[in-house]
Amino acid sequence: MAKSGDEDEQAIDRLTLYMLKETYCAAAGALMRMNPSAADALFQAFERQIAEALQRMHAQRSEGPDSTAIALAVGDRIAEILEQAHRRQFEPATTVPGPEDRSLKAVREAGISSEAVEILADLQRRFPSP
Numbered sequence: 078m079a080k081s082g083d084e085d086e087q088a089i090d091r092l093t094l095y096m097l098k099e100t101y102c103a104a105a106g107a108l109m110r111m112n113p114s115a116a117d118a119l120f121q122a123f124e125r126q127i128a129e130a131l132q133r134m135h136a137q138r139s140e141g142p143d144s145t146a147i148a149l150a151v152g153d154r155i156a157e158i159l160e161q162a163h164r165r166q167f168e169p170a171t172t173v174p175g176p177e178d179r180s181l182k183a184v185r186e187a188g189i190s191s192e193a194v195e196i197l198a199d200l201q202r203r204f205p206s207p
Contacts, residue, residue, distance in 0.1 A: 098158050105162040127155055128196050152196050
């Protein structure tokens with residue numbers, strides 16, 4: 078029995094995500110071994126870029142009426158990938174919540190929506206700066 082076009086598209090999307098995740102994980106691991114401080118700076122830049130893109134998706138409703146829910150789901154999925162790639166899920170939680178990070182404070186003061194600030198805050202909790 079032949080697959081429908083929708084099943085093929087789902088398979089393509091699933092395999093594309095898998096291959097990108099595996100490639101990103103391999104590249105992140107290599108970068109962390111070669112230069113941990115550069116890796117940390119690069120990962121923080123990625124996280125900011127992702128948070129900003131999710132904020133735009135929410136604000137512009139680019140995915141229709143469910144844009145906010147979609148943005149949150151995408152954020153959750155990407156956060157899982159970043160956790161795996163950065164190997165942070167194996168590190169014990171030793172950081173104690175302290176004063177608000179300066180970059181988070183700047184984002185909050187820039188007038189970005191509270192949802193986007195929370196997404197960024199969640200990313201920062203998951204991937205704290207050393």
